[in-house]
Amino acid sequence: MVFFEIGEIVNPQHSMLPLDIDPKLAWALRNRDRFPLDVQRASREELLRVPGSGTKAVDRILAARRQQYRSASPDLSRLHVPRSKALPFIILADHRPRALGDKDLASRLQPPARQLSLTL
């Protein structure tokens, strides 16, 4: 994690990584006061903290922004950013998140339960 400080992901309060969701998503859920981010205005460092985004996607968003292009939600799939993970945390030209304050947001972002193999 080059774009997180030591102690942001794992610290005395959260000494273990969550097993069901990825560390970046867990961090975003813990720090909802920092979101939603307006993709049109946020800095590169802020965008890199959006769950599901990576350096490649962020650089492409910034390249488009330099050409006065406002990113919209269909762009996410072209950037290979998972919509379900990123949309609750960002403001796009055609999207404003509403679920950020929901208590059950974390449980909605968890992967669906999967039946384990019954064979021994």
Place this chain on the structure above:
Amino acid sequence: MHHIRTRERNRLCRLAKGRPQPDPARHSASGHTWQIAGRDAELFAPTDIASSPAATASFTVPKAFIELASIAILHRNRERFALLYRMLHRLHGDPTLLQIPTDADLASLHALAKAVRRDEHKMHAFVRFREVASENGSHFIAWFEPAHHIVELAASFFVNRFGNMIWSILTPDRCAHWNGEDLLFSAGVPKSAAPSEDRIEDIWRSYYASIFNPARLKTKAMQSEMPKKYWRNLPEASLIRPLTEKAERMKRDMIAAAPAAPRPVLQRKEPTMPRASKPETTLKRLHAEAEHCRACPLWKDATQVVFGEGPANAEIMFVGEQPGDKEDLAGKPFVGPAGQMFDRALKEAGLARDKTYVTNAVKHFKFVPRGKIRLHQKPSTPEIRACHQWYEAERAAIQPALIVALGATAAQSVLGKAVTIGKVRGDIVETPDGVKALVTVHPSYLLRLPDKEAQQHEYAKFIDDLKIAARALKGLAKKDPAKKDPAQAA
């Protein structure tokens, strides 16, 4: 016939550069449209575009678009022309369009180009030639069914790869022919025009079957690299199913079969790690190993290796330069004229030859033939360095209390650097390993002196040096009780 002529691609470039060049043969009325040859243009059906103002207007597009479009246009997707026209139109209004990676049209165009490049790559891999005899040697003919219009794009690869063969690649759309000098294209042909199986294919199949490893079967990875749509023209593809089905059983059989020992001739004798053995056996082993030393080229002309000689518990070790003519023939060090003089000098200095170990810095004789005699030559620094390992091994085995280097070459090997004999002569110095050492002249130097008087004078000095060594040795031997005669200790 679906094919995109190179002319079409060129025209695309011309159009994009904004220099309309009507082709009177086929496009007298339609201006510049992208279309499939032999069909009406899909978009902008022949109308009087040439006379419209747009046909004479000129604008530029980024070079990157030309490159991208020239690949994407080869895609079989019917929408490609519409997409390209749309992109061209949008680029006319917004030249920065290519810098917006999230744009839907641009993403589609990139997807088309990627599919074409992938198909080109697969064509490079999956074209299988069949040899057909012709009047001027062999003609190699391949049948291939590309997913897109890539024959012209991919052909240059085969020119580079099989430039000295005469070949044709037949496809339903377009055929490429190489006659050794020119690359020609012709219209597509049906599959029946391609030659049937040749005898090489059985060999190829048996090779494919023999390299198949049932324990490494990964059908998904295989199919992503070798998609099924290419299978029908691959001779080896007929083996994929039987091999895959048999894999599980082959794997079980392999595990069940006892590991077979390799044939004796294939068994390599691994050199065992030398154990801490007695110095005598170590020296014997070293001598045997040195006979096969090829670290420098001196072994070629020399008769044999001349290894050190003397008791393994010797407290003093003499290092000369290299074996001479006599030593080379005898295989023993210090037996020639210089060796006889050395023996005499040792006796006079009160040292017994049978209690000293004598060796040379270089273990092979270096010479130039002059008529009947072999004239001694000084060994070069690389040769001294190459031979240093043997001196080191001898020193480690014997662990002498004192080393006497005879001459400049020996001093260089013992002290690890070149020294001037006149400056260090007769002093007890320390080698880099911390062993006491003394440097003096080589006995052959005394023999080479022309003046008898000078010879006697130098000989006396040589004896003096040896006496210093003998005195030093007494002191060192007393101080070093660990160094004992193993025979006495036992």
